[in-house]
Amino acid sequence: MKVQHVLAGLPFLGILVGMFFANSVEPYVLGLPFAMFWVVMWVVVSAGLMAVVYRLDSRDRLRERGDRS
Amino acid sequence: MNIALLVIVLFLVLAVGLALRARRGRDMDLEQWTAGGRGFGAIFVFLLMAGEIYSTFTFLGGAGLVYGSGGAAYYILGYGTLAYILSYWLLPAVWRYCTPRKLLSQADFFVARYDSRSLGVIVSLVAVAAMIPYLALQLKGLGIIVSQTSSGTISSTAAVWIGAFVLSMYVVASGIHGSAWTAAIKDVLTLSVVVFIGLYLPIHYFGSIGAMFHQIDASKPGFAALKGDQLSPVWFSSTVLLTALGFYMWPHTFGSALTARNEDVFRRNAIFMPLYQLLIAFVLLVGFVAVLKLPGLGEGETDGALLGISQQAFPGWFVGLIGSAGMLCALVPGSMLLIASATIVSRNIYRGLNPTASDATVTNLTKLLVPVIALGAVAFVFAGGQTIVTLLLLGYALVTQLFPALVLSLVRPGWVTKAGAISGIVVGLAIVAAMTFSGATPGSSTTLDTLVGGLPSFLADLNLGVVALVANFAVTALVSTATRSGDEGARVAEDEPRFSRVPEPAAERARTV
Numbered sequence: 001m002k003v004q005h006v007l008a009g010l011p012f013l014g015i016l017v018g019m020f021f022a023n024s025v026e027p028y029v030l031g032l033p034f035a036m037f038w039v040v041m042w043v044v045v046s047a048g049l050m051a052v053v054y055r056l057d058s059r060d061r062l063r064e065r066g067d068r069s
Numbered sequence: 070m071n072i073a074l075l076v077i078v079l080f081l082v083l084a085v086g087l088a089l090r091a092r093r094g095r096d097m098d099l100e101q102w103t104a105g106g107r108g109f110g111a112i113f114v115f116l117l118m119a120g121e122i123y124s125t126f127t128f129l130g131g132a133g134l135v136y137g138s139g140g141a142a143y144y145i146l147g148y149g150t151l152a153y154i155l156s157y158w159l160l161p162a163v164w165r166y167c168t169p170r171k172l173l174s175q176a177d178f179f180v181a182r183y184d185s186r187s188l189g190v191i192v193s194l195v196a197v198a199a200m201i202p203y204l205a206l207q208l209k210g211l212g213i214i215v216s217q218t219s220s221g222t223i224s225s226t227a228a229v230w231i232g233a234f235v236l237s238m239y240v241v242a243s244g245i246h247g248s249a250w251t252a253a254i255k256d257v258l259t260l261s262v263v264v265f266i267g268l269y270l271p272i273h274y275f276g277s278i279g280a281m282f283h284q285i286d287a288s289k290p291g292f293a294a295l296k297g298d299q300l301s302p303v304w305f306s307s308t309v310l311l312t313a314l315g316f317y318m319w320p321h322t323f324g325s326a327l328t329a330r331n332e333d334v335f336r337r338n339a340i341f342m343p344l345y346q347l348l349i350a351f352v353l354l355v356g357f358v359a360v361l362k363l364p365g366l367g368e369g370e371t372d373g374a375l376l377g378i379s380q381q382a383f384p385g386w387f388v389g390l391i392g393s394a395g396m397l398c399a400l401v402p403g404s405m406l407l408i409a410s411a412t413i414v415s416r417n418i419y420r421g422l423n424p425t426a427s428d429a430t431v432t433n434l435t436k437l438l439v440p441v442i443a444l445g446a447v448a449f450v451f452a453g454g455q456t457i458v459t460l461l462l463l464g465y466a467l468v469t470q471l472f473p474a475l476v477l478s479l480v481r482p483g484w485v486t487k488a489g490a491i492s493g494i495v496v497g498l499a500i501v502a503a504m505t506f507s508g509a510t511p512g513s514s515t516t517l518d519t520l521v522g523g524l525p526s527f528l529a530d531l532n533l534g535v536v537a538l539v540a541n542f543a544v545t546a547l548v549s550t551a552t553r554s555g556d557e558g559a560r561v562a563e564d565e566p567r568f569s570r571v572p573e574p575a576a577e578r579a580r581t582v
Contacts (some may be wrong), residue, residue, distance in 0.1 A: 008154050014304045015147045023140075023295045025286050031279030033286075033293035039146045039568050040350055046150045046344045050157060054336055 011046040014061045015039065073218040073380075076389025077396055081235065084400060087250045088242040112565035114328065124402040125210030128395050130457030131349055133372035135356025137456065139292040139301035142353055148309045150318030150343040157339035159317060161332035162479045170329070174321040175471075176417040182478045185487045186421055191494055193470060196320045197442075198498075199468035200410045203319075204442070205449035206460040207403035208232045209372070211396060212450070217376045226451075232399070233447045237440055239570025240404045255397035260348060262394045267351025270358040270382060278354065285357060293357070308462065311534040315469030319401075320409050348486035355379075372457045411438035463505060470497035473542045486500045489549030497541030504533045 022038035029037040127145070134142040163178070172178050175196065182190035211232030224232070276282035278490075284292055295302050317323055318403040329335060352375070359366075359374040363381060366374060377389050415434040422424050474490035485493075 012151060013153060015151060017307060019295070019305050020302045023281065023284070023305075025291060025294045028279055028282060030279060031282065032138070033282050035140050035294040035349075036143055036146075036353070039143045040347065043146060043150045043343050043346050046154060048341070050154060050340045053157065053469055054340055057336070 004056050007049045007053050010049060011042050014042045014045070018042075071218070071220065072385035072394055073389035074431070075217075077214065077392045080393035080396060081400075082253045083254075085239060085242050087254075087542055089238060097467075109443040125207050125395065125399040126457055126461050127349055127352060128263070129213060129372045129375055130206070130400045130461065131352040132359065132375035133456055134357035134458045135353050136359050136366060136374040137368070137371040138300050139289070139296065141296070141305065142296045142356065143295075143303050144308050144312070145349050146346060146353070148312040149316065149349075150580065151309065151313035151492060153339050153346075155313065156317060156342075157336055159476065159479075160326040160329075160335035163323070163326045164329060164335065166334050166479065173327065174413075175318075175320045176413065176418065176421075177378060177573065178323075179474070179490075180201045183474075183485075183490055185468065185491075186424075188474075188487060188491055189337070190418055190421040190489060193413045193421065195467060195471060195494060195498060197410045197413055197418070198303075198320070199464040200406050201445055201449055201464075202455075202467075204403060204410070204446040205462040206457050206464075207399040207406070208236065208443075208446050209450050209457055209460070210399045211403075213373050214376065214392045214395045214399070217373050217380070218388060220380075227448060231449050233443045236400065236403050236407060237443045239400055240407050240439055247295045251397065252401050255394070255401050258390070259394045259398055262391050263348060263351045263355075266379060266391065267354040271354055271381065274358055274362055281354075281357060281361070285360060301530045302404050304532060307530075307532040307535040310530050311469050311538065312462070312465050314472045314538070315534075317463045318468045318471045320413060321405055324409075331352060369456075376451045407439060410442050412433045414438050414442070426512045438563075445505040461531070462534065466501045466505075466532070466537060467498065469534055469538055470501070470541050472556065473537065473545045477545070484549060484553075485545055486552045487550045488552040489545045489547075492548045493545030496544045497537045500537035501534060504537070524547055536553050 019035070019036065023035050025033040025035070027034055032040065072284060131142060131145050134145070166172075166182070167178060172181055176193045177188040179192045180186055208229055209232075212229035214228075215231050216223050216228035219228075249306050271278045271281045275284060282293055295305055317326065326335070355375050355378060359378040363378045365375060366377065376388070376392065376395070379388050383391070413434055415431045415438060419434055420431055449460075471494065473493055474485055477485045478490075
């Protein structure tokens with residue numbers, strides 16, 4: 001399994017499994033109840049993770065091309 | 070006529086005017102988008118995908134779910150994000166398969182992948198069955214907007230009929246083209262209205278967002294998290310999973326995978342699309358304001374929370390703008406759903422069963438089906454009991470049944486056989502249907518315990534659609550194992566499609582609608 005798949009799997013863990021532990025009103029973060037903040041945070045983190053995945057994939061593709069030539 | 074209703078009517082006239090203009094071919098070419106021009110860059114695909122995804126569901130349903138069930142509504146923030154992550158791998162794979170073969174729709178994909186016309190018909194049936202509640206939800210939204218902004222002068226029943234009429238009229242005016250300008254106006258209006266009221270209302274009433282949530286917790290402890298009964302974390306996770314997997318199974322979202330210039334567009338979109346999802350948080354904030362400032366909405370009226378609180382806080386013309394955003398949110402995706410389902414019935418189901426049907430017959434049938442399907446959706450609204458969210462979840466429970474057969478055929482070509490795919494989908498569908506029609510009010514609940522009593526809570530709160538999906542997957546795997554023999558199955562189709570297929574763009578077929 002590539003590191004890209006692990007990175008992309010984190011939001012699934014965070015949202016699907018994490019909610020069982022994050023399901024609480026307190027503490028408030030940025031004024032939001034914790035459960036809501038938790039999901040909002042994963043939305044933002046997902047975008048960041050996918051940016052990293054994209055970078056890694058582009059690098060791999062370049063490397064493959066380099067090997068061939 | 071009050072000023073709010075007047076503003077909405079003006080926007081409606083504008084939308085219909087733009088649609089008529091688009092029809093005469095002086096608009097951005099939306100046909101290319103629908104029929105797969107495959108020439109779009111990242112920004113335009115981003116806008117179109119975002120535009121198609123945001124509907125009445127987000128606008129009214131999100132605030133309604135907060136009003137009725139509090140923290141359960143956070144699921145709406147989560148599922149799109151996971152779907153976009155899946156899209157990073159799913160859409161390029163679909164694109165790579167469909168583009169060289171010039172496949173134009175989801176049904177085409179299944180026909181080619183499994184070399185089976187009957188599977189194409191079955192998939193189309195599932196898609197149409199799923200789109201009817203989705204369409205009903207748009208009508209319900211239109212009905213709420215009309216009846217609420219008229220301050221009850223127009224009854225909600227009359228308003229749903231008006232909604233169905235307006236939608237059909239819009240479809241007749243716009244044809245398959247729709248108008249990319251209308252879609253753009255809708256996106257800009259919705260985005261600015263939602264962000265503004267999502268920030269303004271909590272600050273106006275409570276001083277800050279934090280103060281609002283403290284006050285909610287004081288009067289309703291635990292409301293802003295997931296509650297223990299029914300809509301628990303089990304419901305949350307299974308619902309997020311169901312809807313994330315089903316996200317790209319809709320014919321119109323699947324179709325968007327065929328429009329890009331290259332597969333890299335999808336990968337780049339997967340980075341930015343999750344952020345668009347944050348727009349929904351503002352809708353949820355409005356819902357929370359209504360919880361405290363607009364108490365006493367009955368169970369069937371929760372979807373009116375956003376407009377209700379707006380009427381209380383804003384002057385009529387601004388309520389009109391909010392209502393207009395809502396109307397466009399119902400009209401644009403609603404018209405696409407209506408055209409898509411009419412086209413699927415005539416092209417993929419009727420022609421799938423009668424391969425010799427002439428083009429003229431199929432075109433006429435499509436025209437005839439537009440009002441018929443709209444009526445079906447009206448009937449669905451009046452069957453009663455459902456909120457916007459339960460209607461959407463019913464649609465998802467149906468359409469997600471296509472996930473195993475579609476994804477497995479890409480991940481492990483040849484592993485799922487034709488018989489396996491068909492029996493899995495049929496079993497999943499049967500379970501959803503049984504669950505939907507077994508309750509006292511069809512489709513009004515989304516949890517397993519409505520069908521089977523006395524379950525422990527970690528099973529009872531499971532989303533119905535996920536249960537059907539598990540059964541679907543198991544049957545798909547079993548039947549595939551039993552029927553697999555050497556080189557049979559999808560592998561054959563991958564090398565050389567055995568069926569002969571005349572390419573005919575959906576757009577051309579339905580242009581005269």
